[in-house]
Amino acid sequence: MSWVQAAEYKALIGGILYRNVPQPVVCDGKPLISLARNTESGHLAVSIEVVQQDRSAIASVVNNTVTLHNTADYLILRGLNRTAVVHAKSGRIWCDLKCTPDNDDYELSASCLLFSKAGYPIALHPNRSKFGTVNENKPPNISFLTLTTALGSTAIAIGLTNSPLYLLGIAIENFRAGIEITHSKEDESN
Numbered sequence: 001m002s003w004v005q006a007a008e009y010k011a012l013i014g015g016i017l018y019r020n021v022p023q024p025v026v027c028d029g030k031p032l033i034s035l036a037r038n039t040e041s042g043h044l045a046v047s048i049e050v051v052q053q054d055r056s057a058i059a060s061v062v063n064n065t066v067t068l069h070n071t072a073d074y075l076i077l078r079g080l081n082r083t084a085v086v087h088a089k090s091g092r093i094w095c096d097l098k099c100t101p102d103n104d105d106y107e108l109s110a111s112c113l114l115f116s117k118a119g120y121p122i123a124l125h126p127n128r129s130k131f132g133t134v135n136e137n138k139p140p141n142i143s144f145l146t147l148t149t150a151l152g153s154t155a156i157a158i159g160l161t162n163s164p165l166y167l168l169g170i171a172i173e174n175f176r177a178g179i180e181i182t183h184s185k186e187d188e189s190n
Helices: 185-189
Strands: 003-005 010-013 016-019 023-027 033-038 044-051 057-062 065-068 074-079 082-087 093-098 108-115 121-125 128-131 142-148 156-161 165-173 177-182
Touching: 010 023, 010 044, 016 177, 023 033, 023 121, 044 093, 057 074, 057 093, 065 074, 065 082, 128 177, 156 165, 165 177
Parallel strands: 010 108, 016 165, 023 177, 044 108, 142 165, 156 177
Antiparallel strands: 003 033, 010 016, 033 044, 044 057, 057 065, 074 082, 082 093, 093 108, 108 121, 121 128, 128 165
């Protein structure tokens, strides 16, 4: 199969509806999520590295194919057009991928709990996204907003520097990057 970067697409990633955003989430200059389209079938695919806070790899998702790195603690559960990476003892879902949802609003749905190389938490829940925090019970910082610009823009929709953000019901369209995070281990002492 041949894959190319998806130029035009609709994907629900962590509750954020992304349309035509080449880099949905970028942390410290590195895209954490990428989307590709199969040139033969036209299917949309996601690639994500699922990493724990201690930076140990749990799984890799490359063009919707999940490879488990920690088989002692995690399982892959598969269903019809759906794959999940689950912690064996707790049942916590670390990654859930729906490849062909029965929905005209988006072509692919992905949710995932991951950490950047600097340990910055990113919780991409099925209906909300949290950056810089995982389990607080505060209300969303921003909810029910669509950010849009012209197709092919080089702008970013939301930039974060060493700060948390909780988003609910957001759509981001046509930006170069959806969420761009600047965070590194050295910044934590400031």
